[in-house]
Amino acid sequence: xxxxxxxxxxxxxxxxxxxxxxxxxxxxxxxxxxxxxxxxxxxxxxxxxxxxxxxxxxxxxxxxxxxxxxxxxxxxxxxxxxxxxxxxxxxxxxxxxxxxxxxxxxxxxxxxxxxxxxxxxxxxxxxxxxxxxxxxxxxxxxxxxxxxxxxxxxxxxxxxxxxxxxxxxxxxxxxxxxxxxxxxxxxxxxxxxxxxxxxxxxxxxxxxxxxxxxxxxxxxxxxxxxxxxxxxxxxxxxxxxxxxxxxxxxxxxxxxxxxxxxx
Numbered sequence: 001x002x003x004x005x006x007x008x009x010x011x012x013x014x015x016x017x018x019x020x021x022x023x024x025x026x027x028x029x030x031x032x033x034x035x036x037x038x039x040x041x042x043x044x045x046x047x048x049x050x051x052x053x054x055x056x057x058x059x060x061x062x063x064x065x066x067x068x069x070x071x072x073x074x075x076x077x078x079x080x081x082x083x084x085x086x087x088x089x090x091x092x093x094x095x096x097x098x099x100x101x102x103x104x105x106x107x108x109x110x111x112x113x114x115x116x117x118x119x120x121x122x123x124x125x126x127x128x129x130x131x132x133x134x135x136x137x138x139x140x141x142x143x144x145x146x147x148x149x150x151x152x153x154x155x156x157x158x159x160x161x162x163x164x165x166x167x168x169x170x171x172x173x174x175x176x177x178x179x180x181x182x183x184x185x186x187x188x189x190x191x192x193x194x195x196x197x198x199x200x201x202x203x204x205x206x207x208x209x210x211x212x213x214x215x216x217x218x219x220x221x222x223x224x225x226x227x228x229x230x231x232x233x234x235x236x237x238x239x240x241x242x243x244x245x246x247x248x249x250x251x252x253x254x255x256x257x258x259x260x261x262x263x
Contacts, residue, residue: 022203023070025196032189033153036181040157044170044179048156053140055155055162061133061210063149064241066196066203068212071147075213083217086135086143090214091221093134094231100126101232123234127208134210149209150193151245158186159248180248193243206241 037048063071075083101123103116135143142148155161158181169175197204211231215222225231244250 018200019069022066022196022199023073025192026066026070029150029189029192029196030153032192033150033157036157036185036189037153040179040181044173046168046170048161048167050167051140052166053136054164054166055152056133056136056140056142058130058164059133059162060127060129060131060208061135061149062128062151062206063209063212064197064203065205065207065212065238066200067147067149068207068209068216069203071144071149071209072213072216074147075144076217082143087214087217089134089143090210091218093210094214094225094235098131098232101234103233104229104231105233106226106229106231106236120234123232124237127234144209144213154246157181158189158246159251183247183249186247190243190247193246197241197243201240204241205238207238208235211235 041048075086103120103123133142137143142152156165156167156178160178160180161167169178173179226236
């Protein structure tokens, strides 16, 4: 990808004033999560994350549209080398030939019937529960770690880590019982997230992170791929954001569904 194109995008992604205000509030929420994580680490006597990569290897990366805009803005600020690496990974993920993803009708041309809609939902769940995040490197680093979405920040903090997490138990923990921030400790955080989500309903939609970031920074290329039906329809999925995935007390149904997926 030529550097001049990146310079053009740096001008185009400059956010309006109201978006900057939303970014600042999102950063406040990020800081709250960081403080909570530090608190837990002090209690258990070890880092929350040991960089085993298990949560990233089998969980499709999702984010709000707002988080995608924030991550795109942050990414451009890191310079053209990282921008190119991330966009190359997004593009590879979007165009990957996965035999499990058979529907390629975009969104505007998708004509659902009961069977096709059920198949599309299966394909979306497949991406969410059985595919690797493209931002995970071979040495288990996250390329967008500083701008990672809330769902990633919540692991091991306001919700338990992925069931396959390899972190050993810390002080006061067992293999079957891990410490996390419970209902009383997340009331203010919940209010802030809900207020931010409600500020602009469109920004509160959630989709797959590579789709959102690539469409933000390479809109013309993305549009061409859409018109040529090169992207599986499941990877174009958007839905209203459900904050319950951030809170452990509301995850039993989600984890029950994960257990039905054969790995």
